[in-house]
Amino acid sequence: MRITILGGGGFLGKKLAARLARDGSLGGKPITGLTLFDLAAPPAPSAPFPVQCLGGDVADPAAVAAAIPAGTEVVFHLAAVVSAAAEADYDLGMKVNLNGTLAVLQACRALGTKPRVIFTSSVASFGGGQDAVVPDDGRQVPTNSYGAQKAIGELLLQDATRKGFLDAVSIRLPTVMVRPGRPNKAASSFVSAILREPLLGLSTDCxxxxxxxxWICSPRSAMEWFLHAATMDTSAMGIDRGINPPGRSATVAKMLGALEAVAGHAAREKVGFVFDKEVFDIVVGWPAAFEAERARRLGFAEQESLEDLVRAFIEDDLAATKAERGL
Amino acid sequence: MRITILGGGGFLGKKLAARLARDGSLGGKPITGLTLFDLAAPPAPSAPFPVQCLGGDVADPAAVAAAIPAGTEVVFHLAAVVSAAAEADYDLGMKVNLNGTLAVLQACRALGTKPRVIFTSSVASFGGGQDAVVPDDGRQVPTNSYGAQKAIGELLLQDATRKGFLDAVSIRLPTVMVRPGRPNKAASSFVSAILREPLLGLSTDCxxxxxxxxWICSPRSAMEWFLHAATMDTSAMGIDRGINPPGRSATVAKMLGALEAVAGHAAREKVGFVFDKEVFDIVVGWPAAFEAERARRLGFAEQESLEDLVRAFIEDDLAATKAERGL
Incomplete structure (x- = not known):
């Protein structure tokens, strides 16, 4: 089985590549080749199969077609300009998030073999805000350009699925925490920072x-959802290819409680509160809870507890983050 | 006030141009210029203001920019490839219905003056089928490419409104009946044909x-909704720029009853029933009823009765249709 990861150099793309390299197979079928594609060619994990690493623009149809060679059975489309960046630069967001997805659609269609496409949509495609508990048939009324572009990507891939060009599953990812590395341009960057920075011994402002x-999930849950979406029987989904996966609704106070439970009071004390209206105005429009019953019925795994999530970051990413940041 | 109608050569575009020419003003402001744009330059109605008629491709950004000159305050974006045609030719539908709307967005944005944009979306952007009564916050899960492209257009224009590039109102038009002229490639063509053909003295198969x-509306209602959307205070809409207008849910039997009430038993007897699976499979996915309470609150007028709708066709369009078809 040949697999492509678009956005293979990003946080989730690298974790997914490492997981596939470790497993050597997907859904019981041996992996025979993996292509990683990102703006700069991503590093190759050591793997029991050939790994091809390509750099290019996801909005360039030729570059994307090269990244999805004949025989590709599964495409993970994780390439995106994130929320605050897409809000700050409308044209860049449209180019990467809209034209990029169109290029993926056309490259998959050109194969003629209906590859499975796993698309990372986002909780940011919903409005509703703090009081919302989004039902499974909740309407997407995005309050930001990133969310609008993700909702559009879902519609494109859903229709392409109905037309028989490909076989899409769009996972509307919650805010993923704890992200390793450094703060990024996502408006939700603080959600990871308030756990990661204290675990690195650093102070941070919420x-x-x-x-x-x-509405959050862990990188471990995201990986389980990606692999399930890549291997599940999609016929049970019918025409509706969007999934609200079973994440977890958590307040900042609860997250800090989990931090204290795992890493002690001193870690908790590293987090101060400094209100930032620009960030608040973006994230306040995102719903804080979802029903996610359809995803459970379709076999998507439950999110682990906040304490387990903190422990997983310590196990999986703390050492590498320390090294990366010279701490 | 300068106004542009994209799709100004189509059924509704021509009616709208004639109405504006007759009124001479919109929302109490005199019209100072009207641009009609379609694939072929549309005919100019006789009007008390200058009318510019342009031919071009709505997917060509330069052609669309020329059709929306500086000073344009209202753009009616009615240009589209209809349902069955967009289903038969995916690439043509994407070009006109997606790239066309992107070109309109960019042309309006380039003005820097935030023009009002009235976009004709469609009931075809909803799934649900015969048993559905779509609530105002009903989710769009299109069962055809035309509907998907319309839902995408709504998202694009809604986000562009939020960004301050323009000021959009998207009207999800019911199936418009009675259409004058000849049957067309819309899957819903029969909805008009079963009233129009008997009124022309011709037999037809349903x-x-x-x-x-x-879920239907008359051309007269569509005109009222267009003019209301062009002149209403949009601040009451908030971020959500999609409108399910107050159309009417009617069975074929009821339509034929109205035909008989207005035009007699002989007219009713001109309609036979010959099942067509290809047409049925498209239209069966469209919901047959909507709540439309939000549109009523926002001042969109109620659809007239089926009998009045039949009489309006006889008054407005029967003679011209007879002449056009040499009857």
């Missing part, structure tokens, strides 16, 4: 109040 | 059974 709730 | 229900 830009929203303690009672602010976020 | 491809769906008598109990089949359709």
């Amino acid at each position: 830009p929203v109040p303690p009672e602010f709730a976020v | 491809p769906v059974p008598p109990e089949f229900a359709v």
Whole structure:
């Protein structure tokens, strides 16, 4: 089985490549080749199969077609300009998030073999805000350009699925925490920072109040969902290819409680509160909870507890993050 | 006030141009210029203001920019490839319905003056089928490419509104009946044909059974909704720029009853039933009823009765249709 990861150099793309390299197979079928594609050619994990690493623009149809060679059975389309960046630069967001997805659609269609496409959509495609509990048939009324572009990508891939060009599953990812590395341009960057920075021994400011709730998932859950979406029987989904996976609704106070439970009071004390209106105005529009019953019925795994999530970051990413940041 | 109609050569575009020419003003402001744009330059109505008629491709950004000159305050974006044609030719539908709307967005944005844009979306952007009564926050899960492209257009224009590039109102038009002229490539062409053809003295076959229900509106209602959307205070809409207008849910049997009430038994007897699976499979996915409470609150006028709708066709369009078809 040949697999492509678009956005293979990003946080989730690298974790997914490492997981596939470790497993050597997907859904019981041996992996025979992996192509990693990102703006700069991503590093290749050591793997029991050939890994091809390509650099290019996801909005360039020729570059994307080269990254999805004949015989590709599964495409993970994780390439995107994130929320605050897409809000700050509308044209860049449209280019990468809209034209990029169109290029992926056309490259997959050109294969003529209906590859499975796993698309990372986002909680940011919903409006609703703090009080919302989004039902499975909740309408996407995005309050930001990133969310609008993701909702459009879902519609494109859903229609392409109905037309028989490909076989899409769009996972509307919650805010993924704890992200390793450094703060990034996502408006939700603080959600990881308030756990990661203290675990690195650093102080950080939270830009929203303690009672602010976020719909979150761990990188480990995201990986389980990606692999399930790549191997599940999609016929049970019918025409509707968007999935609200079973993440977890958590307040900042609860996250800090989990931090304290795992890493002690001193870690908790590293987090201060400095309100940031620009960040708040973006994230306040994202719903803080989802029903996610359809995803459970379709076999998507439950998110682990916040304490387990903190421990997983320590196990999986803390050492590498320390090394990367020279700490 | 300068106004542009994209798709100004189509059925609704021509009616709208004639209405504006007759009124001479919009929302109490005199019209100072009207640009009509279509694939072939549309005919100019006689009007008390200058009318510019342009031919071009709505997917060509330069052609669209020329059709939306500086000072344009209102753009009616009616240009589209209709349902069955977009289903038969995916690439043509994507070009006109997606790239066309992107070109309109960019042309309006380039003005820097935030023009009002009235976009004709469609009931075809919803799934649900015969049993659905779509609530105002009903989710769009299109069962055809035309509907997907319309839902995408709504998302694009809604986000462009939020960004301050333009000021959009998307009207999800019911199936418009009675259309003058000849049958066209819309899957819903029969909805008009079963009234129009008998009124022309011609026989016609209905491809769906008598109990089949359709969410319909008249050309007169569509005009009222367009003019209201062009002049209403949009601040009451908030971020959500999609409108389910107050159309009417009617079975084929009821439509034929109205035909008989207005035009007699002989007219009713001109309609036979010959099931057409290809047409049925498209239209069966469209919901047959909507709540439309939000549109009523926002001042969109109620659809007239079926009998009045039949009489309006006789008054407005029967003679011209007879002449056009040499009857």
